[in-house]
Amino acid sequence: VTNSFKQLRQINQADVRAKIRAGSYSGHTSGLADGFLQANLVVLDQTYALDFMRFCQRNPKACPLVGVTDTGSPYVHTLGTDIDIRTDVPSYYVYRHGSLDETATDITSLWNDQMVGFALGCSFTFEHALIRAGISVWHLENDRTVPMFKTNIETIEAGPFAGPMVVSMRAIKRKKLELVFSISANFPMAHGSPIHWGDPAKIGIADLNAPDWGDPSPVGNDEIAVFWACGVTPQAAILHAKPAISITHKPGQMLITDIAEDAQIPIMLPPH
């Protein structure tokens, strides 16, 4: 039985994750698990792990690191009591030598004891705060995936990881721009404040109707295109680093955690 998106919006984060793990939902997670941190996923062989952590540290707007597994462990204990990154993301992208090679809904058969998983904060966190403030978010209201674009802004490199910053775009009413800026600035672990607003050409985006990932989203006459650094940036860096294998979430289909999205730090402390 397929679980509809509307039904999923009514249940809590642990139950959504259980349905994803069971394979009964493989769509986008925007608007699901209200109140809980969602995360981008990157899986790499341990030989790349140190450089990738440096890449995240040097590019914190795009790559806010919220969790890292031990080498060989698929569990992110600091993000929840029962999170298995091999099964708990709706859909995965499998990259081989830097090229997207395969889509999967479960990566258990690909996992090995040299792998490290990284969870990066996600803009869905501040979308919930925008909605609570009465700001409409088109892709959410229309059951689409937020549009994402490669830009001409270069990341700060670390080892083999380099390449363009990826951004997500939301159309915001001009008179709400300041409010949206200040709300999202409160979530540094979810990309924080926008990195650009207005003319997309200034950051190297030729056509707003042709996103590199996700679905096109209209920008009305009374609206302005607002761009946030995006957790898909590592996928562009993987194209550059070309590891033999790397695995990510499918853009828009995130790892749902047990961390409150307004938590001061994204860490679940062990019980005393």
Place this chain on the structure above:
Amino acid sequence: VTNSFKQLRQINQADVRAKIRAGSYSGHTSGLADGFLQANLVVLDQTYALDFMRFCQRNPKACPLVGVTDTGSPYVHTLGTDIDIRTDVPSYYVYRHGSLDETATDITSLWNDQMVGFALGCSFTFEHALIRAGISVWHLENDRTVPMFKTNIETIEAGPFAGPMVVSMRAIKRKKLELVFSISANFPMAHGSPIHWGDPAKIGIADLNAPDWGDPSPVGNDEIAVFWACGVTPQAAILHAKPAISITHKPGQMLITDIAEDAQIPIMLPPH
């Protein structure tokens, strides 16, 4: 010619760093370079670097990572235009197999091409904000090093790194506690809000007059002892991990960066 602390307070961050590099100052840096981020330093062999970055990610209140060098490079390009971690800290502690073995004012002769340097945010950053808000900070006014204590709060381990959280203590007027809490919360890269206030025994501190590092600081009758997670925590973790060699700053004698202490992210972007 020795540079007095008072003279140093009058000059800018680059000049203070130059005097430290030249070997003409080797004291504490609290109150120096007003407006600029200061950092704790940890140097490790690359074989420990991935686990240490995991340790920092899992213990962000104690270990807010603000910079990482490339392996073998003593330069932290993201924290300034001319920072050499081998010479720019007033005094270093050299640990061998987990024991403090040596104090040095220059580690150039100890540096090798397998080493990685880590810079962690420091509470001096929010002290400047406290002073601007009219809150007195005793150790600053009395040219002492802030008192630091091991606690009974366990860090979240990563590989060989584990052990107690270290805290710094400041005596705060009771009526100012709320203000101090909210000011320091604005600096998540400088340990953020306090982790405890009041009875030191509750976090395993037996005697406020016998700090593990730094100088004792009095707590008046109208004051309360307030404790922040401290960037000396990695030094306690090094005692546990026992690497053949590791080098840190001497507690209280920090690396002065070119990053504004109120910067949204602690990254100096490369020139276009």
